[in-house]
Amino acid sequence: MNRRKAVRTLFLLVALGFGVWAVAGQWSKVSAGLTRLTWPELTGSLVAVLAALSAGMMMWRALLADLGSPLALPDAAKIFFVGQLGKYIPGSLWPVLAQMEMGRDHGIPRSRSAAAFFLTYPIYLGSGLLVAVFTLPVLAGQSVARYAWLLLLVPVLAVALHPRVVNAAIGFGLRRLRKPPLERPLSRRGVLTALGWALAGWAAYGAHLALIVHGLGATGADAVILSFGAFSLAWCLGFLVVIAPAGAGVREVAMYAALAPVLDQSSAVAAALCSRLVVSVGDLVCAGLAGLASRRVVDSEREPAAKG
Structure with missing residues (x-):
């Protein structure tokens, strides 16, 4: 037990270190853009990110419950948000390994944790591409034409996310292992519930970027609509380029291209970098709040036992 606790503590420290380094490393690049944003815009943007991250946690929790492991909200938040800090560590498997390890404390088989984790990404990818399809082609035009090949993934993901296909793939993988x-x-209900939470997350992410874009000078309905599509396109490309930790660099290029119709070059770059910073801060805030909430629940459960 002591060894497990030490490993978890080391993971948390390393992940937090990379997360803080990611935030600090962007500060000099985004400081000019941040000075153009008002405090209400920054605060609203961060609140929208927290809502989006919470929707992602609820999507993962819904999948896990559908697979047979319902979790109380504080426990789900701690496992999900602390585990997600692993995405800042170079490599793609740290989040799932962390969630599998922490899930064991709540009786969740590792195979079930892994299945829920890996299912979140195709659901995010499929729903994100749908958001991009409905928001970018008409308004962004040629600036995002180079990413048209992503549309080919939409029907593939639609078929791949059918419960029969998913269950067959999971069964095959487990047999091989x-x-x-x-x-x-x-x-099917589990997939649709997860899809609903994913779309709610995209709506919140779009609102987060729209506030930043507004602060940098783009107003009107076109700027709002492009913000929704820009973030979803950027995330999808960042996910597909697995070499970059948390999609670093890739997302900014795609976001810049999608925002080009409403922002000049310097403002579009500033929007992409400010968005990255706010999302990184949101990750750290969610992990911290989830850890505190979980600790309070544990302490409240121990008090009656101690009195008894």
């Missing part, structure tokens, strides 16, 4: 099959297969 010589692991027991999942006790409960993924249902």
Whole structure:
């Protein structure tokens, strides 16, 4: 137990270190852009990011519950948000390894944790591409034409996310790993619930970027609509380029291209960098709040036992 605790503490310290380094490393680049934003715009943008991250946690929690492991909200928040800090560590497997390890404390089989984790990404990818399809082609035009190939993924993901296909793929993978099959297969209701939370997350992310874009000088409905599509396109490309930690660099290029119709070059770059900074701060805030909430729940459960 002591060794497990030490490993978790080391992971948390390393992840926090990379997360803080990511925030600090962007500060000099975004300081000029931040000075153009008002405090209400920055605060509103951060609140929108926290809402988006919370929607992502609820999506993961819904998938896990559908697979047979319902979690109380504080426990789900701690496992998800602390585990997500691993995305700032170079490599793509740190978040799932962290969630699998912490999930063991709540009786969640590792295979189930892994299945829920890996299902969140195709759902995010598919729903994000849909948002981009409905918001970018008419308004962004040639500035995002180079990314048109992403549309080919939409029908592929639609088929791949059918419960029968998902359950068959998970079953095949577990057999190859010589692991027991999942006790409960993924249902259509579970997929639709997760999809609903994913779309709610995209709406919040779009609002976050729209506030930044407004502060940098772009007003009107076109700027708002492009903000929704720009963030979803940027995230999808960042996810597909797995070499970059948390999509660093890739997202900014795509976001700049999508915002080009409403912002000049310097302002579009500032919007992309400010968005990255606010999302990074949101990750750290969510992980901190989730850890505190979970600790309070544990302390409140221990008090009656101690008195008894």
